[in-house]
Amino acid sequence: MIVTKKDLGFMKNHKPGQEFFLDLDFGTRRCLVRIGEDEALIDKEITLNLNQDLEDKFCYYLDKEGVTKIAFFSKDTNRYYKLAPTSDWPTFVISSVPMHRKDSPKQDSLNKIEAIKPKGRVLDTCMGPGYTAILASKKAAQVITFEKDPNILSLARINPLSCELFESKNIKIIEKDVSQNLIGFESDYFDCIMHDPPTFTMAKELYSVKFYLSLKRVLKKGSKMFHYTPLYKIKRGYDFPAKVGRNLKTAGFKKITYSKEAMGFICSK
Numbered sequence: 001m002i003v004t005k006k007d008l009g010f011m012k013n014h015k016p017g018q019e020f021f022l023d024l025d026f027g028t029r030r031c032l033v034r035i036g037e038d039e040a041l042i043d044k045e046i047t048l049n050l051n052q053d054l055e056d057k058f059c060y061y062l063d064k065e066g067v068t069k070i071a072f073f074s075k076d077t078n079r080y081y082k083l084a085p086t087s088d089w090p091t092f093v094i095s096s097v098p099m100h101r102k103d104s105p106k107q108d109s110l111n112k113i114e115a116i117k118p119k120g121r122v123l124d125t126c127m128g129p130g131y132t133a134i135l136a137s138k139k140a141a142q143v144i145t146f147e148k149d150p151n152i153l154s155l156a157r158i159n160p161l162s163c164e165l166f167e168s169k170n171i172k173i174i175e176k177d178v179s180q181n182l183i184g185f186e187s188d189y190f191d192c193i194m195h196d197p198p199t200f201t202m203a204k205e206l207y208s209v210k211f212y213l214s215l216k217r218v219l220k221k222g223s224k225m226f227h228y229t230p231l232y233k234i235k236r237g238y239d240f241p242a243k244v245g246r247n248l249k250t251a252g253f254k255k256i257t258y259s260k261e262a263m264g265f266i267c268s269k
Contacts, residue, residue, distance in 0.1 A: 001024050001025050001029060001031070001042070001046070001061075001062050002025050002059050002060065002062065002083075002158075002159075002160065003024060003048065003054070003059075003067065004054065004056075004058075004059055004060065004085045005054040005056045005058075005085075006056075006085065007024060008050065008052075008054050010022065011033060011035060011040045011048070011050060012050050014033075014035045015035065016035050016036055016037050017034075017035065018034075018035045019032065019033065019034045019035070020033055021033070024042075025160040026089065026090060026160055026161050028160045028161065032044065035050075038050055038051050042062075045064070046062060046063065046064055048062060048067070049066070052067070054067070055069075057084055057085070058070065058071060058085075059082075059083040059084065059085055059090055061158070069082075070082060070083040070155070070158060071083070074151045076151075077149065077151065079094050079095045079151070080094070080095050081093070081151050081152070081155060083155055083159055084098065086100070086103050086104060087103045087104055088104050088105065088106040088107075089104075089105040089106045089109075089129075089131065090105070090129070090159060090161065091129065092129050092152060092159075094152075094198070094202070097198075097199055097202070099128045099129065099198075105129070105131060106131075109131040109135055111259075111261045111262040111263070112132050112194065112196065112226060112228065112262045112264070113132060113135045113136060114261075114262070115226050115259045115261070115262035115264065116192060116194055116224055116225075116262075116266065117139070117192075118136040118139050118140045118143075118194065119139060119140055119141075119191055119192055120140060120141055120190075120191025120192060121140070121141060121142050121189065121190050121191050122136050122140045122143045122191065122192045122193070123190045123192070123193045123194070123215075123218065124136065124143055124144065124145035124146070124194045124196070125145075125146055125178045125193070125194065125195045125197065125206070125215075126145075126146065126178065126195070126197050126203075127145040127147035127153075127156070127165070127173065128147070128152060128156075128196070129155070129156060129161070130156055130164070130171075131161070131162075132194055133165060133171055134164045134165060134168070134171070136192075136194060137168050137170050137171050140170070140191075140192070141170060142170045142171075142172065143170060143171045144172045144174060144190075145165070145171065145172070145173055145174070146173075146174050146176060146177070146178035146181070147173060147175060148175065148177040153173075153175065178206075179203075179205045179206060179214075182215070182218055183214075185218045186218070187217050187218060188218070188219070188220045188221060189218045189219075190218050190219050190220060190223065191220055191223050192219075192224060193215055193218075193219055193223075193224075193225035193226070194225075195215065195225060195226065195227045195228065196226075196228040196264075197228065199230055200230065200240070207244060207247065209247050209250050212247055212248055212250075212251035213251045213252070215251075216251055216252055216269050219269045222268060222269065223268060224266060224267065225253070225266070225267055225269075226262065226264055226266055227244065227248065227264050227265045227266075227267070228262070228263060228264040229241045229244045229263065229264045229265055230263075241258060241265070245258070245265060248265060248267050253267035253268065253269065254269070255268045
């Protein structure tokens with residue numbers, strides 16, 4: 001199971017001998033907790049030391065051996081990965097860059113879904129924690145999501161709120177680079193595209209006219225695409241969304257509008 005500093009603090013506020021139920025794993029698992037002198041017994045089998053310090057920007061895996069920080073460095077990518085707590089759903093952080101804006105990955109994901117209103121066969125270009133793919137799968141017939149980074153896939157398998165990615169019958173994960181593997185799909189294949197790429201510095205190819213042309217090819221005529229657009233170099237006066245908008249227009253997308261709520265462009269073929 002997964003615990004955070006907030007969970008530990010809640011347990012510390014109870015007196016020895018008290019027993020209560022607590023929702024762990026980000027609200028997905030109800031556990032029976034009994035407080036001892038310096039420890040908490042969870043579900044009568046796992047012990048948590050109440051005197052240890054947990055950092056508030058990390059999540060921890062808890063088992064019979066104790067707690068382990070869910071964070072690691074990959075030599076293959078030269079990046080640091082972690083599962084980080086927020087006010088609601090946890091986010092993935094890559095080398096200090098969180099995958100969701102503000103402090104609510106839940107609302108961030110819901111805003112993107114509301115902007116595009118997925119239906120039919122959906123392409124989700126960049127899986128990440130999979131929240132948008134999971135939400136889209138509630139409305140769409142099928143969601144095909146790409147993820148090339150095995151480290152992200154590892155975090156998704158650990159995160160309780162990502163488990164539907166691997167269990168849902170209408171979500172298909174393709175462990176490849178989306179920028180190089182759309183060629184296998186027929187033209188006019190998808191009813192909807194959700195393009196939620198990493199930052200520009202991490203994946204410049206996903207903001208190129210060349211890639212936009214690939215996306216347009218597999219999108220059905222008259223169908224929509226949502227393109228999350230980070231405010232890259234905004235503090236330096238650089239209008240990155242304007243550049244994205246121009247590239248979308250060059251690629252032939254139409255009805256290009258920007259959503260402040262979802263923080264991205266909505267366009268159609």
